[in-house]
Amino acid sequence: MPPTKGGAVGRDDRSVTGKLFMxxxxxxxxxxxxxxxxxxxxxxxxxxxxxRLVGELTERGVLERGSDRRYRVGLALFEIAALxxxxxxxxxxxxxxxxxxxxxxxxxxxLGVRADDEVVFVERLAGRASVGVRTRIGGRFPMPPTGxxxxxxxxxxxxxxxxxxxxxxxxxxxRTLTDPERVRRVLADVRRDGFAVSDRQVTSDALSVAAxxxxxxxxxxxxxxxxxxxxxxxPSSLAPAVRMAARxxxxxxxxxxxxxxxxxxx
Amino acid sequence: MPPTKGGAVGRDDRSVTGKLFMxxxxxxxxxxxxxxxxxxxxxxxxxxxxxRLVGELTERGVLERGSDRRYRVGLALFEIAALxxxxxxxxxxxxxxxxxxxxxxxxxxxLGVRADDEVVFVERLAGRASVGVRTRIGGRFPMPPTGxxxxxxxxxxxxxxxxxxxxxxxxxxxRTLTDPERVRRVLADVRRDGFAVSDRQVTSDALSVAAxxxxxxxxxxxxxxxxxxxxxxxPSSLAPAVRMAARxxxxxxxxxxxxxxxxxxx
DNA sequence: ATTCCGTTTCCGTTGAACGGAAAACCCGGT
DNA sequence: ACCGGGTTTTCCGTTCAACGGAAACGGAAT
Numbered sequence: 001m002p003p004t005k006g007g008a009v010g011r012d013d014r015s016v017t018g019k020l021f022m023x024x025x026x027x028x029x030x031x032x033x034x035x036x037x038x039x040x041x042x043x044x045x046x047x048x049x050x051x052r053l054v055g056e057l058t059e060r061g062v063l064e065r066g067s068d069r070r071y072r073v074g075l076a077l078f079e080i081a082a083l084x085x086x087x088x089x090x091x092x093x094x095x096x097x098x099x100x101x102x103x104x105x106x107x108x109x110x111l112g113v114r115a116d117d118e119v120v121f122v123e124r125l126a127g128r129a130s131v132g133v134r135t136r137i138g139g140r141f142p143m144p145p146t147g148x149x150x151x152x153x154x155x156x157x158x159x160x161x162x163x164x165x166x167x168x169x170x171x172x173x174x175r176t177l178t179d180p181e182r183v184r185r186v187l188a189d190v191r192r193d194g195f196a197v198s199d200r201q202v203t204s205d206a207l208s209v210a211a212x213x214x215x216x217x218x219x220x221x222x223x224x225x226x227x228x229x230x231x232x233x234x235p236s237s238l239a240p241a242v243r244m245a246a247r248x249x250x251x252x253x254x255x256x257x258x259x260x261x262x263x264x265x266x
Numbered sequence: 267m268p269p270t271k272g273g274a275v276g277r278d279d280r281s282v283t284g285k286l287f288m289x290x291x292x293x294x295x296x297x298x299x300x301x302x303x304x305x306x307x308x309x310x311x312x313x314x315x316x317x318r319l320v321g322e323l324t325e326r327g328v329l330e331r332g333s334d335r336r337y338r339v340g341l342a343l344f345e346i347a348a349l350x351x352x353x354x355x356x357x358x359x360x361x362x363x364x365x366x367x368x369x370x371x372x373x374x375x376x377l378g379v380r381a382d383d384e385v386v387f388v389e390r391l392a393g394r395a396s397v398g399v400r401t402r403i404g405g406r407f408p409m410p411p412t413g414x415x416x417x418x419x420x421x422x423x424x425x426x427x428x429x430x431x432x433x434x435x436x437x438x439x440x441r442t443l444t445d446p447e448r449v450r451r452v453l454a455d456v457r458r459d460g461f462a463v464s465d466r467q468v469t470s471d472a473l474s475v476a477a478x479x480x481x482x483x484x485x486x487x488x489x490x491x492x493x494x495x496x497x498x499x500x501p502s503s504l505a506p507a508v509r510m511a512a513r514x515x516x517x518x519x520x521x522x523x524x525x526x527x528x529x530x531x532x
Numbered sequence: 533a534t535t536c537c538g539t540t541t542c543c544g545t546t547g548a549a550c551g552g553a554a555a556a557c558c559c560g561g562t
Numbered sequence: 563a564c565c566g567g568g569t570t571t572t573c574c575g576t577t578c579a580a581c582g583g584a585a586a587c588g589g590a591a592t
Contacts, residue, residue: 014578014579015579015580016579016580035569035570036569036570036571037568037569037570047569047570047571048571048572051570051571051572055571069570
């Protein structure tokens with residue numbers, strides 16, 4: 001079997017597993033509460049099929065039905081997902097260090113891992129005073145324009161870097177790097193310096209400083225970043241703090257029971 | 267159909283949905299990383315069936331396979347679960363207030379909701395100095411002995427209270443209340459006072475102070491608590507702070523877009 | 533070399549899943 | 563109150579995905 005094409009939903013809608021996945025994925029884009037027919041429409045499944053599956057999922061608490069009779073993702077899914085080593089598992093050991101960093105900087109502190117060719121944000125601490133960010137926990141984002149993404153991409157397997165840089169790079173602001181060669185040079189710097197800076201590449205008022213998190217085997221399994229308003233401080237002055245916090249997480253991971261390490265490629 | 271029996275897994279293992287649910291639930295008890303045959307054994311499904319389903323789930327990222335070839339819960343599940351209004355959704359709006367409470371007390375701050383007849387913990391902030399707790403994010407716990415549980419139970423529908431108090435109450439410590447009538451009186455106090463105190467009922471060195479979180483319609487949708495070492499402070503002196511933080515969350519919920527409210531029964 | 537345990541492939545059988553059709557329901561409009 | 567659009571739910575005959583026993587495969591330990 002060829003490796004799954006990065007992030008794309010398989011067109012295999014024949015198996016029930018596939019259908020369930022499509023069904024649940026309907027909640028990804030847009031609103032968190034959907035009617036039955038909205039689910040059917042977004043998932044591309046037949047009404048009766050959705051009706052049946054949704055009924056069963058609701059019985060099990062994977063979906064819940066509110067007083068408005070709309071469906072939403074239920075707690076049962078949350079309970080199972082809480083066991084994901086690269087999700088909540090990672091978050092668990094990282095949180096104290098993220099708090100330290102947060103209290104030191106009073107800015108958004110983010111933790112992300114790589115999934116396919118994108119970043120998935122696993123945790124974010126944000127005070128009321130922090131600059132607004134476009135990211136959401138559990139949400140995906142392209143790697144090149146973000147701080148965590150740059151770190152993850154810099155340490156990703158070559159074929160991932162290849163794919164990402166071969167695809168057109170989405171421009172978010174006038175400063176977003178869209179030339180693969182420029183990005184490649186930035187990635188080399190990231191590897192050399194041990195941290196990454198993304199300067200107003202996602203929004204024109206924010207920039208982030210990120211550092212790699214290693215597991216016991218020395219592989220980069222996550223990245224930690226601070227997002228701050230442009231102009232508030234010199235980015236590189238924050239690098240030591242971010243690196244130190246990331247190092248703390250790495251150390252904690254080394255002694256953690258469950259491996260967080262890289263997934264074996266498809 | 268009668269309301270789903272509290273927390274029990276449906277005996278309906280005929281549908282694929284049910285099998286998938288059982289399969290994933292195998293990760294609940296014990297280790298986070300399982301071999302194929304462990305999954306088969308714990309889920310009670312046939313090897314070949316598990317093999318097929320696990321293969322498909324892995325392709326989709328719902329499960330991941332580590333370098334040790336063991337399976338673990340993957341990020342795809344985390345991504346979808348992140349959309350649960352009563353899980354991460356609730357957490358999102360609650361976090362700033364929880365942080366305030368944490369900085370004020372420097373102790374474990376917990377947020378929980380009711381699922382069936384138990385508490386599910388949705389978030390926990392714990393500093394390195396905080397007293398150890400038996401709870402885990404995404405984990406379940408009986409309601410009566412915990413602070414958040416008492417609050418949730420006190421404001422739960424009568425039939426839930428009935429069921430919970432009819433069942434034998436698990437004794438954790440010598441101080442755990444096991445007499446339904448005593449608990450009933452405590453619950454009345456909780457409703458009257460607007461907060462609950464659980465004094466060394468789970469572990470003999472910790473106690474917790476909890477307060478209810480309301481949604482826009484005035485229903486109790488969650489509970490917030492602080493867990494502290496016994497003897498460090500007088501419990502009731504913390505009540506105002508906990509109540510205030512809970513009130514802050516309630517206010518924020520009222521203006522939140524997605525309803526967190528109670529699930530429609532059955 | 534042999535055993536043991538976990539994993540994977542093969543394949544004939546069968547019932548769960550499917551989805552069209554139609555009924556029931558829910559609301560807002562008139 | 564009645565109608566009309568949308569949504570939800572039930573019904574049921576067809577079919578193909580799911581199933582699982584059996585057997586082959588892999589690799590680590592003895």
